[in-house]
Amino acid sequence: MTLFGVSVLRGAALVGLLLAVEPLHAEYLRIKLRVYGLDCQLCARGVSATIQRMPGVKSVEVSLKTGLLEIVLVRGNTFKMSDLRKRIRENGFRSMEATVTAVGEFSGAKFEVSGSGESYSIGNPDPNAPAPLELTFDVR
């Protein structure tokens, strides 16, 4: 094999390696989460600031009257619901039910959110649904 051929092979191997270790992105797009215990303006501001610092978060809106956090995420984020619930808990509040819009695919009876490692039982999957699929569903 020529020197050029060896270089091409090495280059191809390197690209393959890089592609193999590139992290998969999670595809949460929007989250509407109910939070218990937010009683004052400073509570809302503190929670909002904490969540805005999480990677992938585009915007956060908090309502004290409804106890709802509305989070919009950028495409290709690495966001996890478990991280969000942890941050809420660390702020001294309690996360409850959520309505989530995410991209993923069905694996058996569960909907797996791409790249997050998180999955949800959301009822009967459509066997003909294309993958990946954008769905909005409730999480308890």
Added chain:
Amino acid sequence: MWRAGVTMLGPQFSYGIKEDLQISISAPFHVDHGEHPTGRFTAMMPGDPQVEGLLAWRFYHVSTGIGSRNEATFYFGASALTQHVPRADGLPLGRQPGLYGALAAGHVSRRYDVWVGAGYQHYARWTSSVDDHQSDSLLSSFVVGWRPPFLNKDYPKPDLRFFWETTAEKVGLAQRDVAPPGSSGGHDHGAPPPPPDASGIVVLPNSGGTGVFSGPTFLCTYRSVAFQGGMLFPLLDQPNGTQKHERFRAAASVTFYFLGRHK
């Protein structure tokens, strides 16, 4: 902070170590001078001019619904007096370190709050040369808060609520070491003291007493700033001796919260 004849400023810095653990350093000091009534100002603010480190541990905490939660917090503080506290019946007493413990529990919601608390401030005798003893004090408080419906605005509008606070306190008798100079303790002062006991300690009759104070306060928060204030008036004011009666207590504070950046 204002009390009978005394104005104080009280800077305080707090840091949340974890969601249920907070440390605070406060250092109230006299702006003017007058005979100082003893006893704490609030659960988190000493009433004497001293530096206090205070650990607050919220050991119970349950979010019960939208905008409501129950919680209970234990406070433990250690302090050192920074200024001599003026007395009408003689020289100021020697400075000693203090210990403070308190418990507070309450329910908060978007409509109303209820808080109860009790604490004890103790001053130790650590100095070898002067064995004076500041008054210990027992403090309890009951607070009811209310946010009128027309002020129940959503974030990020300013948040205002009103409280009615009642605090009861029992302040003990102070003691002065009058052992003659050159002996193991004591300091020379002009006022003729009551007869000392065998160890040279005199209980000061014009110290301490029992009081109940009650009045309106408020809390307003906007963005990262909180404004607080209020006045308490005596329902019961029984000094042990001939000290001045307190006509009112008033406090106002501004707090800035470092909450991090907002997009």
